[in-house]
Amino acid sequence: MKSQVEFGFASEMTAYRFINTVKHMDVDSLVVKFGRSDRHVLVSYRYAVTEFDRTLSELDDLARELGGEEV
Numbered sequence: 001m002k003s004q005v006e007f008g009f010a011s012e013m014t015a016y017r018f019i020n021t022v023k024h025m026d027v028d029s030l031v032v033k034f035g036r037s038d039r040h041v042l043v044s045y046r047y048a049v050t051e052f053d054r055t056l057s058e059l060d061d062l063a064r065e066l067g068g069e070e071v
Contacts, residue, residue: 002029004044005056009068012038018066027055040071 009015015034018041022032028046035042047053063069 001047001049002044003047003056004042005059006035006071007041007043007059007063007068008071009039009041009063009066014066014068015039015041018063018068021062022059025055025058041068 007015007018009018015038019032019034022030022041022043028048029044031042031044033042034040043059045055047055060070
């Protein structure tokens, strides 16, 4: 199952740092790119249905560490 989420940040630099960090996560069919502006990041990935998928929780935690949030 495909999942997609967008995060908002206070600056482009913070959004870019989030993109670079997320790109190195080991997630099936991961796509990370700027969203509707240079302060938004769109993340899509394939949700693991066979086991508990912590991906969204990890993305939320990382965004929060960088001062961002899901929009």
